[in-house]
């Protein structure tokens with residue numbers, strides 16, 4: 001099977017740079033767990 005998620009709507013994937021917390025949401029300014037920095041992981045990869 002191809003790694004493709006047809007269920008994923010237009011949301012962004014965020015990952016905390018400090019603790020690795022991940023969340024799929026529209027926007028996330030900081031990690032809810034450790035308040036660390038989060039980065040937007042664009043899942044739009046070929």
Ligand SMILES: [Zn+2]
Pocket residue numbers: 016017018019020021031032033034035036
């Ligand atoms: Zn964190």
